Every structure is written in structure tokens, then in C-alpha cells.
Amino acid sequence: MESSQLLGITTLTYLLATLLYVALLVFKAPQLGKFATVFTFIAWLVQTVGIGLRWVESYQLGIGHAPLTNMYESVVFFAWTIAIVYLIIEWKVKTKVIGAFAMPFAFLAMAYASFSTDISKTISPLVPALQSNWLIAHVVTCFVGYAAFAIAAGLGVMYLLKKDDGEKTSFLATRFPEKRVLDDITHKTMVFGFIWLSAGIITGAVWANSAWGTYWSWDPKETWSLITWFFYALTLHARYTRGWAGKPIALLSIFGFISVLFTYYGVNFLLSGLHSYGSG
Amino acid sequence: MNVLNQIWDFFASVKLAIFTLCTLAVTSIIGTVVPQGEPAAYYVQNYGIKLARFIDVLDFSKMYYSWWFLGLLGLLSANLIICSIERLPRVWRLITADNGDVAAENLKKMTLSRTWTTTADQPPLSGDQCRKLLEEAGWKPAARKDRQGNLLFFSQKGRWSRLGVYFVHLSILVIFLGAIVGHFTGFKGSIMIPELNLAEKIFSSKNQSTIDLGFAIRCNSFAIDFYKNGMPKEYQSSLTVIEDGKEVFTKTIEVNSPLQYRGITFYQSSYQGYKDFIFTITDESDGDAKTFSVPFQKQFTWQDKQVRFGVVNAEALGQRVTRSKIWFKYGDSPAVSKWLDDNTTEVFDVGTGRFAVSVKQMYATGLQVAKDPGVWIVYLGCLLMLLGLYMAFFMSHKKIWLHFSEKNHSSELILAGSVNKNRFSFTSQFEKIEEHIDKNVTT
Ligand code: HEM
Numbered sequence: 001m002e003s004s005q006l007l008g009i010t011t012l013t014y015l016l017a018t019l020l021y022v023a024l025l026v027f028k029a030p031q032l033g034k035f036a037t038v039f040t041f042i043a044w045l046v047q048t049v050g051i052g053l054r055w056v057e058s059y060q061l062g063i064g065h066a067p068l069t070n071m072y073e074s075v076v077f078f079a080w081t082i083a084i085v086y087l088i089i090e091w092k093v094k095t096k097v098i099g100a101f102a103m104p105f106a107f108l109a110m111a112y113a114s115f116s117t118d119i120s121k122t123i124s125p126l127v128p129a130l131q132s133n134w135l136i137a138h139v140v141t142c143f144v145g146y147a148a149f150a151i152a153a154g155l156g157v158m159y160l161l162k163k164d165d166g167e168k169t170s171f172l173a174t175r176f177p178e179k180r181v182l183d184d185i186t187h188k189t190m191v192f193g194f195i196w197l198s199a200g201i202i203t204g205a206v207w208a209n210s211a212w213g214t215y216w217s218w219d220p221k222e223t224w225s226l227i228t229w230f231f232y233a234l235t236l237h238a239r240y241t242r243g244w245a246g247k248p249i250a251l252l253s254i255f256g257f258i259s260v261l262f263t264y265y266g267v268n269f270l271l272s273g274l275h276s277y278g279s280g
Numbered sequence: 281m282n283v284l285n286q287i288w289d290f291f292a293s294v295k296l297a298i299f300t301l302c303t304l305a306v307t308s309i310i311g312t313v314v315p316q317g318e319p320a321a322y323y324v325q326n327y328g329i330k331l332a333r334f335i336d337v338l339d340f341s342k343m344y345y346s347w348w349f350l351g352l353l354g355l356l357s358a359n360l361i362i363c364s365i366e367r368l369p370r371v372w373r374l375i376t377a378d379n380g381d382v383a384a385e386n387l388k389k390m391t392l393s394r395t396w397t398t399t400a401d402q403p404p405l406s407g408d409q410c411r412k413l414l415e416e417a418g419w420k421p422a423a424r425k426d427r428q429g430n431l432l433f434f435s436q437k438g439r440w441s442r443l444g445v446y447f448v449h450l451s452i453l454v455i456f457l458g459a460i461v462g463h464f465t466g467f468k469g470s471i472m473i474p475e476l477n478l479a480e481k482i483f484s485s486k487n488q489s490t491i492d493l494g495f496a497i498r499c500n501s502f503a504i505d506f507y508k509n510g511m512p513k514e515y516q517s518s519l520t521v522i523e524d525g526k527e528v529f530t531k532t533i534e535v536n537s538p539l540q541y542r543g544i545t546f547y548q549s550s551y552q553g554y555k556d557f558i559f560t561i562t563d564e565s566d567g568d569a570k571t572f573s574v575p576f577q578k579q580f581t582w583q584d585k586q587v588r589f590g591v592v593n594a595e596a597l598g599q600r601v602t603r604s605k606i607w608f609k610y611g612d613s614p615a616v617s618k619w620l621d622d623n624t625t626e627v628f629d630v631g632t633g634r635f636a637v638s639v640k641q642m643y644a645t646g647l648q649v650a651k652d653p654g655v656w657i658v659y660l661g662c663l664l665m666l667l668g669l670y671m672a673f674f675m676s677h678k679k680i681w682l683h684f685s686e687k688n689h690s691s692e693l694i695l696a697g698s699v700n701k702n703r704f705s706f707t708s709q710f711e712k713i714e715e716h717i718d719k720n721v722t723t
Contacts, residue, residue, distance in 0.1 A: 063507060125507040128514050128535035128548075195669045202662040211536045213547045213650030214468065215658060216459075218344045220312040227305045234301035241294040267312070 003057055004121065006050030007076060011114050013043030014079065014107040021099035025172055033096040037087070040103060044083040051080060054123065063125040068139040071119040071268070077139065078264075079109035081147035085192075089151065093185055095177050101154035134207030142200030142225075146260050148193030149232075153257035155186040159250035183245055186253050194232045201225050224263040231259050291362040300356045307352070311343040357456060360449045371442050374677075380424060380434030384683050387696035392710045396693040396721045405693060405721060407431050410682050413720065417713045419680055430685040437678045442700065444671025447664050454661030462654030467491055470549065473499040474644040475558055476573055478522060482649045493544060493649075495523040500530065501558075502551055502643040503623070504600075515548050517645040543651050550646030553599040557591050558642050564627070564634040573642055579607075586611045587635065594641075601641035608637065676702045680713070693721065 020036035023029070054067040067073045086102040113119065159182045162173040176182060204222065209215040216222065235252045238244040290296060315322070318341060323332040339346030387393060405413075407423065410433055414421040421433035469482040469491055478498035481490040500518040507513045514534050521528040521541050531539045538547045555576045562569040563585055574580045579590045593605035601622050609615040613631025620626055625638035676699050683694040695717060699706040 125509065125511050125513065128512060131514070132536045191673050195666075195673060198669060199666060202666065205662070206659070209655060210538070211547065212549065213538070213545050213648050213652070215655060218311060218316065223308050223312045223344075227308050230301045230305035230308070234298050234305070237294055237298055237301070242298070 001053070003050045003054035006046050006053060007110070008114065010043050010047040010050055010079075011107070011110040013039055013046065014083070014103060014110055017043055017099070018103040018107045021096065021103055025097050025100045025175055028175060036096060036099055037090065040083060040087060040099065044080065044087065047076070047080050047083070051076065058123045061123055063123070065126050065131070066136050067123075068136060069126055069130055070124065072113050072121045074139065074143070074264075075109050075113040075119070078143050078146060078150075079106040079113070081143045082106040082109065082150055085144065085147045086151055089185065089189065093177075093181070095181075097175055097177070098151075098155065098158070098185075101158050102151045105150045105154065129211050132207055132211065134203055134210060138200060138203040138207055141196050141203050145193045145196030145200050146264060148189050148196060149253075149257050149260045152186050152189040152193060152253040155182055155189060156250035156253035156257075158182055159186060160247065179246065183249060186249060187239060187245075190232060190235065190253055190256070194229075194236065197225070197229055197232065201229060221263065221267045224259070224267050228256065228259040228263050231256050288362065288366075291358055292366040293359075294363070296359050297356075297363070300352060300359060304352055304356070307343075307349065310340055314340050314343070316344070317342055353456065357453055360453060364446055364449055368446060371446070375439045375442055379436055379439070379679055380422070380432065380681070381426075382681060382696075383426065384428070384430070384685065384694060387681050387683055387694045390696045390698055392697040392699075392707065394695045394714055394717075396695075396717065398691050398693070398721060399689070405684070405691075405717075407684065409720065410684055410693075413713065413716055414680065414682060417709070417716065421680075421682065426683070428685070430683060432684070433682040435680050438675045439677045441671045441675035442677055444668045444673075444675065447668025448672060449668075451661045451665035451668055454664060455658050458654040458657030458659075458661055460654070461657055462652040466650065466652040466654060468652075469649045470647060471649060472550075472552060472644040472646050473497065474554065474573075475499050475501055475642050476571065477644075482647075494542065495521060495528070497521055497541075497546065497647075499645050502645040504551070504643075510597075515551060515645075517548055517647070519546060519645075543653060545650050545652075547648040547650070548645065549648040552644045552646065553601070554642040554644065556642040557601075557604060558640050559589060560625075560638045561585075561587065561589070562636040564636060585633075587633075588615075589637070591639065592617060604639055604641070606637060606639055608635070610635070676700055676706065678706055678709075680710070693717065 017036055017040040020032055020039060024032040024036055051067050054073070055064075058064045058067065068077055082102065083106045086099065086106070089102070090096060090099060113121075158173075158176050159179060162176045162179055162182065177185075201222075204225070205215040208217065208222075231252075235249065235256060238252070239249055314335065320332070320336065320341075323335050323341060327335060335341055338348070343349055388395060410431070411421055411423065414433055414435060419435035419437070421435040424432050424434065426432045467484055468486070469484045471479050471482040473479045476499070478496045479493075480496045481492055483489070484491050498520045500520055502515075502517045504515055505513040516532055516534050518530060518532045519539055520530040521539075528541070533539045533546060533548050535548045538545045540546075557574050557576065559572045559574055559580070560569065561572070561582060568585070570582060572580055572582070574590060576591055576594065579588055581588050588609045590607050591604045592607045594601050595603050603619050603621045605617055605619050606628075607615055607617045608628050608630060610628075610630035610633040613633070616628055616630055618626065618628070620637075620639055623638070623640040625636055628635045628637055678697070678699045680697045681694070683692075683696070685692050695710075695713060697706065697710045
């Protein structure tokens with residue numbers, strides 16, 4: 001078995017899980033929910049093994065390094081963190097329909113990684129600057145944050161689709177959790193993401209300092225991560241101290257994720273800078 | 281006074297915080313779109329005269345250091361400081377106050393509250409049992425008498441977590457402080473040191489002025505290691521610190537593994553290949569060895585040994601020499617020439633002499649040099665931020681009371697709890713204690 005085969009299986013299983021979650025929402029059949037969770041978990045396990053195997057393969061090629069170093073590997077890891085963060089949320093709040101709005105992100109990430117022609121899937125050696133343990137700390141912390149923000153955006157979409165009691169609401173949205181609950185989980189998920197993003201920015205700064213002697217150089221990617229961070233900080237304040245809740249927070253969770261996507265992806269292709277993922 | 285109050289309130293308000301964060305987020309975008317730090321002519325060429333003037337006036341070419349951007353950061357700091365001065369005393373009182381002193385009727389009004397009444401023929405719980413109930417649930421209750429002389433157990437957890445938010449806010453100020461300290465007491469610069477040479481000064485990256493190190497740094501050698509596919513794997517420089525003419529120590533640095541001396545750090549950052557060569561020649565008869573730097577196609581002489589040598593030809597991949605053809609002559613014996621791979625040693629037998637010759641292309645190592653005494657303050661701020669975020673979001677100030685009173689042959693037990701956030705998880709803890717009491721009390 002090669003890692004690429006396992007990751008291929010992962011992509012399909014995430015698709016299956018996504019479809020099951022959507023079916024659960026449409027047909028309201030609780031048994032489907034169990035399958036959806038089980039398939040998500042299996043896909044996640046397969047992916048874990050796949051990522052581990054890719055790590056091993058890199059050593060077999062004599063260029064061993066953690067599989068977190070180019071665009072392809074980071075997108076795969078993004079999907080992995082979305083799946084696990086989602087599973088934890090599902091376990092905590094015991095509501096499965098959220099899967100229909102979270103797992104598509106994991107599937108789309110894997111599909112993009114597998115089928116896009118922009119990004120190379122080969123295991124390539126690391127340039128000297130990337131050979132640092134801070135790389136692992138930095139990528140892991142950032143992506144846990146990004147995954148949380150992705151799910152928060154999914155929850156924000158659910159919130160916006162759900163109408164108030166009495167208003168005419170689509171039959172699907174009636175199966176969402178109550179608005180109050182959605183609002184609460186969206187907020188908590190953003191808070192969780194914010195902590196990890198903070199840690200991600202900090203580990204990045206420590207790494208930059210150990211490689212170049214400058215912990216902050218206003219490179220476009222750094223700056224965009226800070227913009228995203230400012231954005232979520234202001235969202236937390238608007239909610240906590242000015243009582244914003246509901247629709248504005250749902251919208252902010254979506255805008256925040258757009259900023260995350262730009263930080264992660266847009267910067268590489270539209271702006272130039274230190275970060276190497278764009279070249280992969 | 282009224283005006284002063286208004287100004288104070290303005291700086292203490294969260295509205296201002298939201299405005300500042302929003303403005304910082306939006307304006308920061310500019311510097312990611314407009315290239316930073318280019319010379320004025322660049323902007324004229326790319327944006328036209330009118331826009332270039334606009335860029336110049338608003339300092340968009342180095343916007344993160346511009347008066348208005350620093351002003352926004354200053355505004356954020358003032359906001360943080362004044363907001364904290366405004367709120368901290370109240371929070372401090374919440375933390376240090378005697379939180380247990382609550383009357384029975386107020387305990388009953390709390391959102392989390394439950395009362396049991398036992399009749400005369402039911403034995404009530406003893407004080408010890410009450411204490412044990414709470415202890416079993418993980419609390420450390422302290423017993424006291426309330427104003428009516430009834431027994432009251434109180435326990436609280438995580439009251440310091442109320443400071444979490446203030447740690448986060450303080451951490452931002454600490455990070456700014458670290459950046460300011462670094463700016464005024466440190467420097468950033470760079471230097472190219474050719475192999476075998478030493479440098480006592482570096483060039484400031486701010487204005488290209490020279491900065492005296494106060495000691496010298498010598499580049500003994502520079503090497504690049506390549507992957508099979510030709511990508512660079514590692515850059516390495518062997519550096520020696522020399523102070524007052526004495527060698528202090530030698531270290532091989534790599535990217536991500538710098539050398540530090542007297543608060544100044546040397547980072548491997550670039551290199552430059554020369555058309556010169558470094559020869560190391562060892563006379564095998566007596567072990568004498570010497571290193572020379574020799575220009576391409578120039579003859580060189582080791583006087584003591586009557587040795588003459590040079591590089592007559594070389595093959596290169598881009599800037600990198602892969603092998604070179606050595607010309608070598610000893611005394612009156614006929615000259616020998618051979619191709620040598622870069623950085624390898626070969627023995628030359630010439631007449632009666634026997635010499636080990638190694639040759640490599642000469643490089644200069646490019647070092648980034650930084651002194652930043654503020655970096656530890658910045659790191660401290662970062663730790664404080666993570667700690668503060670953890671306290672703010674994962675910890676809460678929980679309080680629990682168990683009130684016990686007897687009147688008219690019946691006894692009453694009140695369990696009450698309160699928490700400042702994360703109500704959900706506290707509620708389930710509370711319900712566990714409730715169940716526990718249910719089991720022990722018959723009403
Ligand atoms: C980048 C800057 C800032 C960061 C990262 C930050 C972070 C935080 C965090 C994490 C919280 C906790 C929110 C919650 O519990 O949901 C918070 C609360 C708060 N922040 Fe900030 N903050 C920043 C700037 C400011 C500024 C400039 C002000 C000035 C007024 C401010 C005022 C407050 C207030 C009043 C609270 C609520 C405190 C309470 O629990 O009573 N923050 N902040």
C-alpha cells in the first residue's frame with residue numbers, strides 16, 4: 001500500500017460521509033447518522049495512516065521530513081484536522097446534522113489536493129530554511145485553527161439558513177439545532193480557532209527568529225495571518241462586550257473564514273513572500 | 281473636568297477597541313498589495329506620478345513603520361491600558377472579596393439552586409456529612425456560620441481565571457514593549473565574509489552604515505550540501521570568534537542553527553561563489569600544511585617548499601564549480617596537471633616530493649547579523665498571551681455553597697452554585713452533587 005492510495009480512499013470516504021450527512025438531513029433517518037459518523041471516523045483513520053505512511057516514504061527516499069511542507073501536504077493535513085475537529089464537536093454537542101456543513105470542507109480539501117493540477121504531489125526534499133522542528137509546531141497549530149474556522153463558517157451558514165420561529169423556513173433547516181445553540185457553538189468554535197491561530201502566529205515568529213533573526217518581518221503571509229487574527233479578536237469583542245450575537249456573528253464567522261482562505265491560499269498565488277507553499 | 285472624563289471614557293471604551301482592530305485589519309492589507317521598501321522611483325514607474333506622491337505622503341512604501349500605522353498601534357495600547365485601569369479594580373474585588381458571604385434567601389434565588397427539607401422524624405445530614413459530600417465532588421469546603429448562626433459551607437475554584445483576559449491584554453503591551461526595546465537597543469545587519477577572511481564590522485540593513493562588532497568573526501570555510509536532485513540541502517559555515525587577537529571559539533552554523541556571541545547572533549543567510557580557489561597543500565614528507573587562496577589561472581608559489589601551482593581550467597554548474605584542473609610543479613621536476621572534483625584531496629607525486637592537494641572553489645558566506653535584546657520580552661509576552669487565553673476560555677470562577685439550618689423540628693439544606701462562564705459544564709458538575717445529596721437525604 002502506498003500513501004497515495006490511502007489518501008485516494010480517504011477522499012472517497014469523505015465524499016461518502018458527506019453524502020450520508022446530507023442524506024441524514026434530508027431523510028431524517030437516525031441510522032444514517034451512525035453510518036455517517038463511522039465512515040468519517042474510518043476515513044480519518046485511513047488518512048492518519050496515509051499521512052504516516054507518507055512520512056515513512058520520505059525517509060525511504062532519504063529526505064525524511066514530516067509531511068507538512070508543501071501545498072499538497074498542507075491541504076491534506078487541513079482535511080485531516082477538519083475531520084477530527086468536527087468529530088470532537090459532534091461528540092461534544094451530540095448533533096449530527098452539523099456534519100452536512102462541516103464535512104464538505106474536508107472532502108473539498110482532499111478533492112482539491114488530489115485532482116488539482118496546480119499542486120505537485122511528489123515528496124520533495126526540504127530547503128534548508130524549512131528544516132526545523134518549529135515547522136511542525138507552526139503548521140499543526142495554524143491548521144487546527146484554520147479547521148476550527150472552517151467549521152465555524154459552516155455553522156454560520158446553518159444559522160443564516162435557519163429562520164426564526166413562525167417565519168417560513170425550509171424543511172431542512174427545521175432539523176438544524178436551535179438558533180441559540182448554533183450561535184453558541186459557532187462562537188465556541190471561533191474561540192477555539194482563535195487560540196490555535198494565536199499559537200500558530202507565535203510559533204511562526206519563533207521559527208522566523210531562529211532562522212533569520214527577525215521574529216516579524218511583515219511578509220504578506222504573516223501580515224494576512226495578523227489581519228485574520230485582528231478580525232477574530234474584534235469578533236470576540238463585539239460579541240462579548242457589545243452583545244452581538246446571532247446573525248452578525250454568523251456573518252462574521254463566514255467573512256473570517258474568507259480571510260483565512262486568503263491567508264492560507266490566496267497569498268501564495270496573488271502576493272509574493274517568504275512562504276514556500278506557493279511554489280509547491 | 282467633564283471634557284477629561286469624556287476623553288477618559290472614550291479611551292476606555294470597547295467601541296474604540298473594535299474600531300481600532302477593524303482599522304488595523306483593513307489598513308494592513310495595503311502593505312501586502314503595495315510592495316514595501318522599494319526606492320521612490322519604483323513607485324513612480326509602477327503607479328504613475330500622482331499615485332506615487334500619494335504613496336509617498338502616506339508612507340505606503342514602508343507603511344508598517346509609518347506615523348499613522350504606529351499611531352494606530354499606540355491608540356490600541358492607550359485603549360488597552362485605560363480600559364484595564366478602568367476595569368481591573370472591580371475584577372480584583374471580585375477575586376479577593378469574601379465570596380462566601382451570601383444569605384440563605386439569596387442562595388435560593390441563584391439559577392443553580394436546590395433546597396431539601398427534612399421533617400423531624402428524618403435524621404438530617406450532619407455537618408461532617410455535608411463537608412464530605414462536597415469533598416467527594418472535588419471541592420475544598422470551608423465551614424462558617426452565616427448571620428443567623430447557621431452552618432454554611434463554601435468553596436470556590438478558579439477565581440484567578442478572571443485575570444486571564446487581562447493577561448491577554450497585558451501580553452500585547454509586553455510584546456510591543458519588546459519590539460520597542462529591540463528597536464532602540466538592537467540592530468539588524470549583514471555581512472559577506474570570504475573564506476579565510478575575517479570581519480569586525482557589519483553593514484546595517486537600515487542605512488548601510490557600518491556597525492562595529494567589538495570582536496572579529498572569521499569564516500574558516502563554507503560548504504553547500506546538495507540533494508541528489510540538485511536542490512541545496514544545507515548551507516554550512518565554520519566560523520571562529522576572535523577577540524583581542526585570541527580565538528574564543530569555533531562553531532559550524534547552518535540555517536536554523538545560528539552562532540551567538542555577546543548578544544549578537546549570526547545567521548546563515550546566503551553565499552556567493554568566487555572565481556578564486558582555496559588550496560590546502562600538505563607536504564607528506566614533513567607534514568607541513570598551508571592554505572592559500574588563489575585566483576583562477578594565476579600561478580602561485582609556496583616559497584618554503586619550492587612549490588608552484590594554479591588552476592588552469594574549471595567546469596561549473598551555474599555559479600558552482602564542480603571540478604577544476606590543477607597545475608602543480610615542485611622544484612625542477614616537470615609539472616603535473618590533473619582534474620580534481622571540487623573539495624576533494626589528491627596526492628601529487630612530483631619528482632622527489634609527495635604532496636596532498638585539496639582544492640575547492642572559494643565562497644563567501646552571507647551572514648545575517650542581529651542583536652535584539654527585546655526578543656525575550658516578546659517571547660515572554662507570547663507566553664503570557666497563551667496562558668491568558670487558556671485562563672480566559674478554559675477556566676472559570678466557580679462557587680458552591682451548602683447551607684444547613686434547623687427550625688421547628690425540620691431541617692433545610694440549600695445547595696447553590698454560580699459560575700462566571702462555561703455554565704454548561706458547571707451545570708453538570710452541579711447536578712452530580714445534587715444527585716449525591718438526593719441519595720443521602722430523604723425528604
Ligand atoms: C489585539 C488586541 C486584543 C486582543 C487579542 C484581545 C483579546 C481579548 C480576549 C481573548 C478577551 C476575552 C473575550 C471573551 O471572554 O469572550 C477579551 C475581552 C475583553 N477585551 Fe480584549 N483584546 C484586545 C484588545 C482590546 C482592547 C484594545 C480593549 C479596549 C477596550 C479590549 C477590551 C476588552 C474587554 C472590556 C473585554 C471583556 C473583559 C471581561 O471579561 O470583562 N480588548 N479581549
